[in-house]
Amino acid sequence: GLYLVKMMSDYIDMSNCLPALSAEIVHRVAEILKLFNSRTAHLVLGANALQVSGLRSITARHLAMASQVISFTYAIIPEIRRVLLLKVPETYKGLLQSELDRVATDYKNHRDEIHSKLVQIMRERLLVHLRSLPQIVEGWNRSEDTEQPSQFARSLTKEVGYLLRTLSKHLLEEDVQSIFGQVVVILHTQISDAFSRLEISTPQAKSSLHCDIQHILACIRALPSDNLSKSGPQNWGLLDEFLARTVGSEPSE
Template sequence: SGLILLKMLSEYVDISKCLPSLSFEVVQRVVEILKHFNTRTCQLVLGAGAMQVSGLKSITSKHLALASQIISFVHSLIPDIRRVLFLKIPEARKHLLMSELDRVTQDYKVHRDEIHTKLVQIMRERLLANLRKLPQIVESWNGPDDNDSQPSLFAKAVTKEVTYLHRILSQILLEVDLQAIFRQVVQIFHSHITEAFSKLEVSSPQAKNRLCRDVQHILVCIRKLPAQNFSSEPVRNYGLLDEFLAEKFGTKVDE
């Protein structure tokens, strides 16, 4: 659909060049096309309309990322489209069209930001779902027969899911968008997991070792996420969970 839109826009640019007298009408049509594409994309992806239209079982993070990609691409084209199409527009008629195009540009930016917010929300919901299982997992830690040297199912699950999200998004999104999304994800991980771990009742030495191991496992994962300038600390993506580890166990996870 993005390629079809690009072809249509290219044809309108050609019309504007060949028939300058139609430039005003061409810009109006381009504005309408851009509006429709943005609205329809929003309905299909954020509004989950594609589930009815094409029979998708769900709207995945990959679908959201692809929608963000095309919306960002079109958004980046609008200044060039404006520059070319406005060459033949009389000054007296430019103001109205410029304000219309400005609104469309803003709509695309808002749409892209909403998609990114949804991606962060998905990760937050997955984390909360895993956190709800944590008390039951921790119950086994205080048992005398608990000699498991691996991170808990909770730690494995949350790191697996955020790593998967990173892998999917990094194949599609620009680095600047990845950074914006994962800065929020890292913040959520630090705050929610630290809060949950702080409330746990761990008394036995093996339980404390399990908790320490989980924190370290999660922090190793957090270090790898693209959240540049998340913290002023020299350690990458340093946050509340690091402080919890240092305070509770007197240790740290480096780069």
């Protein structure tokens, strides 16, 4: 990313020194930006980095770092365009401006695809955790009440917390809120649906269910989100409704 910025700076200097080449310079800058964008997408979203660098997997951290550099480049393209077009003859200005605008759109789409992939990762991890739920509920129905959250609830909230810490290090606050706004909806929808399909047959099981949901809701409440409600608890959703309907308890604040 820093090397790309240095290249952009060099091309701007060249445009200032050689105004006769300004149109060609803008075209070259657009081509370099396109190459950087496509190469980054190929390495990260396309997972080609697994072959190039020997990585075992593309993690949320890799995606967040890719989003960081793509978002930064997207943010500076308007200024690059403004400065470079100052020297371009009017005859070519409209065409070159459109070319740079298309490049900016490609960067925005790339960033959005990365964010969608991050949401997908959390959805897939949630589904993995949910596979253990039937066995856990079966244990609740057979055993005494436990006052501790299950391994399912603890592992899930730990993983959500890790994703939040990872993204908060690399992404803008509004991007983190947008991503976790979607994650919150997924957590509410998938977990409430999974619990509703299972039989909670004893008072002890109902108490354990209450403990698990309260633990998960505490995690959900702490997540940044762009779906904030002006009334009611933060990140209220289907899991709150399921808790109130099934256990007969008021949701946690």
